[in-house]
Amino acid sequence: MSETPVKTTCGFVAIIGAPNAGKSTLVNKLVGAKVSIVTHKVQTTRFNVRGVMIEDDSQIVLVDTPGIFAPKRALDRAMVQAAWNGAAEADVIVHLVDAPAFARVLADKDVKPQDSLAFKDVGRIIEGLKKHELRADLALNKIDQLPKESLLELAKYFEDTGCYNKTFMISASKGSGLKALRKSLAQAMPEGPWHYPADQIADLPSRLLAAEVTREKLMLRVHEELPYAASVETETWEEHRNGAVRIGQVIYVQRESQRKIVLGKGGQVIKAIGAAARQELSQMFDRKVHLFLHIKVRENWSQDRAHLALFGLELE
Numbered sequence: 001m002s003e004t005p006v007k008t009t010c011g012f013v014a015i016i017g018a019p020n021a022g023k024s025t026l027v028n029k030l031v032g033a034k035v036s037i038v039t040h041k042v043q044t045t046r047f048n049v050r051g052v053m054i055e056d057d058s059q060i061v062l063v064d065t066p067g068i069f070a071p072k073r074a075l076d077r078a079m080v081q082a083a084w085n086g087a088a089e090a091d092v093i094v095h096l097v098d099a100p101a102f103a104r105v106l107a108d109k110d111v112k113p114q115d116s117l118a119f120k121d122v123g124r125i126i127e128g129l130k131k132h133e134l135r136a137d138l139a140l141n142k143i144d145q146l147p148k149e150s151l152l153e154l155a156k157y158f159e160d161t162g163c164y165n166k167t168f169m170i171s172a173s174k175g176s177g178l179k180a181l182r183k184s185l186a187q188a189m190p191e192g193p194w195h196y197p198a199d200q201i202a203d204l205p206s207r208l209l210a211a212e213v214t215r216e217k218l219m220l221r222v223h224e225e226l227p228y229a230a231s232v233e234t235e236t237w238e239e240h241r242n243g244a245v246r247i248g249q250v251i252y253v254q255r256e257s258q259r260k261i262v263l264g265k266g267g268q269v270i271k272a273i274g275a276a277a278r279q280e281l282s283q284m285f286d287r288k289v290h291l292f293l294h295i296k297v298r299e300n301w302s303q304d305r306a307h308l309a310l311f312g313l314e315l316e
């Protein structure tokens with residue numbers, strides 16, 4: 001274990017943004033390891049996930065938050081609330097924007113910006129910052145997919161709102177622009193002891209992390225409404241004397257028809273989900289993993305306080 005420097009700074013940085021902006025990708029990249037799951041689908045992250053990075057003498061606790069969108073279900077509302085709670089508790093807020101998606105809105109003369117989803121998403125967050133009297137740093141993400149000229153126009157748009165301190169132009173997946181962001185965050189952290197040991201990068205309990213990995217593989221494998229109708233819980237965790245671990249998980253779905261889809265013909269779909277999750281978990285925990293998945297229909301899992309409390313989510 002490396003030693004903690006003598007004069008240290010430490011604080012919280014909340015990464016907020018619309019669904020799919022790349023928040024979890026950014027947190028993983030800054031931490032240098034996967035602490036939060038990522039998919040190309042919206043609403044992948046459901047609760048605040050912490051990742052820890054160190055820059056010089058500063059320990060920065062990054063809080064990956066669920067995407068902020070117009071909530072419909074009770075679960076959605078709890079997710080969006082978790083994101084704003086994360087923002088309110090942070091020393092620095094980074095609003096991450098899918099820059100190419102937003103630039104397309106500004107460039108499309110046939111569509112009124114007000115009618116587009118990307119515009120509404122950004123507007124909702126600016127409104128929220130104003131309502132909560134918060135200021136944020138702006139990070140325009142996915143610049144690998146956008147010419148420089150459009151970036152300046154975008155930056156000006158956000159500057160004019162008066163909600164932002166600094167602007168960064170980054171690619172979370174490629175890693176570009178992150179050095180300036182890291183330095184700036186480190187400089188903004190208050191003086192104080194580190195919250196975590198120097199070698200700790202995450203604080204999600206292993207059972208939860210394991211459930212998240214399986215949910216990621218499920219989201220990548222099933223489509224349309226199903227990813228949003230499913231939840232994963234680790235039920236059993238048995239350490240074996242030979243170093244292996246036996247993990248038993250249940251995938252909750254809301255209807256019998258969904259159970260059949262997750263099962264697949266001859267159990268093919270759940271087998272593939274299990275194989276992908278098991279492989280990643282073995283690497284993550286650096287040990288042999290035996291993973292047992294089963295599916296349960298529980299219509300109301302998304303309104304079950306005890307289930308959501310496992311993830312730190314609270315219903316109104």
Ligand SMILES: Nc1nc2c(ncn2[C@@H]2O[C@H](COP(=O)(O)OP(=O)(O)OP(=O)(O)O)[C@@H](O)[C@H]2O)c(=O)[nH]1
Nearest residue numbers: 019020021022023024025043044045067171172173
């Ligand atoms: N081209 C490109 N794609 C990116 C970049 N950053 C993230 N992505 C992709 O954007 C998609 C969404 O990434 P996530 O990290 O899951 O986004 P998120 O903001 O955490 O999404 P939610 O958890 O649903 O709110 C994934 O397909 C990523 O690979 C980037 O810098 N460039």
Ligand SMILES: [Mg+2]
Nearest residue numbers: 023024044045
């Ligand atoms: Mg996410």
